[in-house]
Amino acid sequence: xxxxxxxxxxxxxxxxGQLQYRMNFVIWAAVGIVFQLTGFFFLWAxxxxxxxxxxxxxxxxAFLYGLRLLGHALTVFxxxxxxxxxxxxxxxxxDRYLVRPVPLLLMVVTWFRPSAVGDLLGGIVLFAAASRVVxxxxxxxxxxxxxxxxxxxxxxxxxxxxxIAAMAFRFLQTHGILWFVDTIFxxxxxxxxxxxxxAVELLLTFVLPxxxxxxxxxxxxxxxxxELTIQPAIAYAAPLVGVIVFGLxxxxxxxxxxxxxxxxx
Amino acid sequence: MTLAGxxxxxxxxxxxxxxxxxxxxxxxxxxxxxxxxxxxxxVVWTAVYEGRTEVDGIALGTLIAYLxxxxxxxxxxxxxxxxxxxPRIQSGAIALDLARPIGLLVQLIWRSVGATLGLVALxxxxxxxxxxxxxxxxxxxxxxxxxxVISLLLGYGITLAIGILLGLxxxxxxxxxxxxxxxxxxxxxxxxxxxxxxxxPDWLRTVAELLPFQTQAFLxxxxxxxxLVGTDALRAIGVQVxxxxxxxxxxxxxxxxxxxxxxxxxx
Numbered sequence: 099x100x101x102x103x104x105x106x107x108x109x110x111x112x113x114x115g116q117l118q119y120r121m122n123f124v125i126w127a128a129v130g131i132v133f134q135l136t137g138f139f140f141l142w143a144x145x146x147x148x149x150x151x152x153x154x155x156x157x158x159x160a161f162l163y164g165l166r167l168l169g170h171a172l173t174v175f176x177x178x179x180x181x182x183x184x185x186x187x188x189x190x191x192x193d194r195y196l197v198r199p200v201p202l203l204l205m206v207v208t209w210f211r212p213s214a215v216g217d218l219l220g221g222i223v224l225f226a227a228a229s230r231v232v233x234x235x236x237x238x239x240x241x242x243x244x245x246x247x248x249x250x251x252x253x254x255x256x257x258x259x260x261x262i263a264a265m266a267f268r269f270l271q272t273h274g275i276l277w278f279v280d281t282i283f284x285x286x287x288x289x290x291x292x293x294x295x296x297a298v299e300l301l302l303t304f305v306l307p308x309x310x311x312x313x314x315x316x317x318x319x320x321x322x323x324x325e326l327t328i329q330p331a332i333a334y335a336a337p338l339v340g341v342i343v344f345g346l347x348x349x350x351x352x353x354x355x356x357x358x359x360x361x362x363x
Numbered sequence: 364m365t366l367a368g369x370x371x372x373x374x375x376x377x378x379x380x381x382x383x384x385x386x387x388x389x390x391x392x393x394x395x396x397x398x399x400x401x402x403x404x405x406v407v408w409t410a411v412y413e414g415r416t417e418v419d420g421i422a423l424g425t426l427i428a429y430l431x432x433x434x435x436x437x438x439x440x441x442x443x444x445x446x447x448x449x450p451r452i453q454s455g456a457i458a459l460d461l462a463r464p465i466g467l468l469v470q471l472i473w474r475s476v477g478a479t480l481g482l483v484a485l486x487x488x489x490x491x492x493x494x495x496x497x498x499x500x501x502x503x504x505x506x507x508x509x510x511x512v513i514s515l516l517l518g519y520g521i522t523l524a525i526g527i528l529l530g531l532x533x534x535x536x537x538x539x540x541x542x543x544x545x546x547x548x549x550x551x552x553x554x555x556x557x558x559x560x561x562x563x564p565d566w567l568r569t570v571a572e573l574l575p576f577q578t579q580a581f582l583x584x585x586x587x588x589x590x591l592v593g594t595d596a597l598r599a600i601g602v603q604v605x606x607x608x609x610x611x612x613x614x615x616x617x618x619x620x621x622x623x624x625x626x627x628x629x630x
Contacts, residue, residue: 125541129548136548140557147562148411148418213541274392281396285403293410 104200105208112179112210123212130174130216137284138163138224152293157231158320163288164225166312169251170283171214171221177256179209181276184266190360203351206263232320240319243334247315250340254311255283257344264350267357279306287311296327303328310339375470376477379447390482394489397438401497404430404557421561424498425588431497432587433556433580439486440519440579442526443478444471445543449533468527468618475523503589510596514583517603521578524610527618534621555581561590575606 116123141163145156154162183206186192195205234240258279266272282302291299291313303309314333317323323330405427412423448471451457460467486493493499502508529546533539551557553576560571560581571577582599585591591599 119536121536122539122541125536125545129541129545132545133548136552136557139552143558143563143567144407144411146564148413151407151410271389274389277389278392278396278399281399285400289403289407294406 101201101204105204108200108205108208109210112208116210116212126212127216127219130171130213130218131220132216133213134167134217134220134224137288141288152290153325154290157228158316159288159290160224160228161232161234161320162290162312162316164221164228165248165316166251166288167217167221168225168248169311170255170287171217172248172252173255173259174211174217175214176252177207177259178211178214179207180256180259180263181211182206182209183263184270184272187266187358188270192358193360196358202355203260203348234319235321243337244315244319246337247312247319250337251311251315253340253344254307257340257347258283258306260344261347261350264347264354267354282306283308283311287313289313292325292327299327303332307339307343310336371465372469372473375465375473376480379443379474379477380481381477387485390485394438394485397434398489398492398496401431401434401493404434405497419561421559425500426559427498428500429559429584429588430556431493431499433554433559433584434497435486435489435493436515436518436583437551437554437556437580439482440479440515440522441482441547442522442529442543443475444523444526445529445539445546447471447474447478448527448530449539452533468614471527471530472523475526479519500588502587503592507586507589507592507596510600511583511587514586514596514600514603517600517607518578518580518583520607521575521603521610524607524614525575527614528610531614531617531621534624550576550579553577554579555584559584575610578603578606 116126138160141151141159142156145151145159149155151159183192186195186206195202198205259276262272262276262279265275286294286302286308291302291309294302299309303314314326314328315336317326318330318333318336323333326333408426408430409423412418416422448457451460457467460470463470490499502511525546529539529543532542536542553571553574555571555577560568560577563571571581582591582603586596586599
């Protein structure tokens, strides 16, 4: 209970902190939306001229995109603070976190980022709109699977961000690798991966688990599992992959944490 | 610019290029991200071409070479001034910059040039990889090549003005990461780095042609690939000149307003 109160207080403090730069807050929220819009705009502009991508219509692509976006938005919303870790480590500001009587990770992740508002809005709108136009199975198991898939997507992306944050104790500067992973997720995450051929599809399934974020769950929900390179059963297990990735990231975080060297103090 | 001032400015450019390249691992990863996007665009566009060699008179090979160059170009000429100014305003280091015997705008321009030269060097190193992940083609003709260089330089002049405008926003908002990222995405789309303006729906193309972003990739590369020749190419360059003048006038005006708002933090 006390922990919930602390979480809330930290989160509120984060929001208030960001509101100090009001104009910037509004701009960042807009960034979230525009960022998502340019990605979708690209596919929309493409499909306005060309009918489909590997048999996926604009509506189906929109559903896939919306699913991926929702997971991403929740990641940024609840785990966005992980991206500040390398900066905190370099500045030595991480010291302050270590001496506080609150779970360390909680303080790290509750650093609120205004772009999360835009991400979340964009995600919800696109997902809601897409869900209406594609023929969607609304039975209880299907809806439950959808919910778990979104949660799994959040854990996969959040887990990778946590793992990258953990690397900051060793490498100090992790902005580049975060940017790289983000780029892959943002670019590949919302496309029918079969267009890349089976080698890349497998790479993005088993090496960097992008496929589990949206492509595989969307294939399940749109009844497209027959075109997958992998066994459909693996696609159904997508939410579980989230738990595994996040669990491993959490272990890595604890493994790397003792490496922290306070700098400049 | 006096001749005596030139070495000092060149120092700014060199300094910035060096500072910039200190983070070359990061930049290398960024560039890898760009190349990845190029590869991705190649795959997506190949998928929508569905085996056709040509759509609307645009061969798939030309299109992919266009997208490769467009993405590298947009990355290399990114308005660095937008990144240089805000931290200096936040930290108060701007006071030092303003006290220097060379005007702040001139310092900014040279810092930008330095950073861009660093990026261009990286792009040149990465060209073989770009050829593999995307595709490279020579200019359509010697005329196309020379007009492309002019067009690219004009595009860079426009970038500098935009970068100054974006950086100056910090005098009002202090923090500007949001607006620069916003710029990045809007520019990328309307510059034609994802979909060339040829394939835009008509209304969107009209919008894109009213914005300055097409000067960053679409116009120079349309010239490069011989899609704009003769008077059409010259007209495109004319459009760039008009934007150059408008944006530099705007940058000058905003600069004058900004200088009255200087708040030195902690000083």
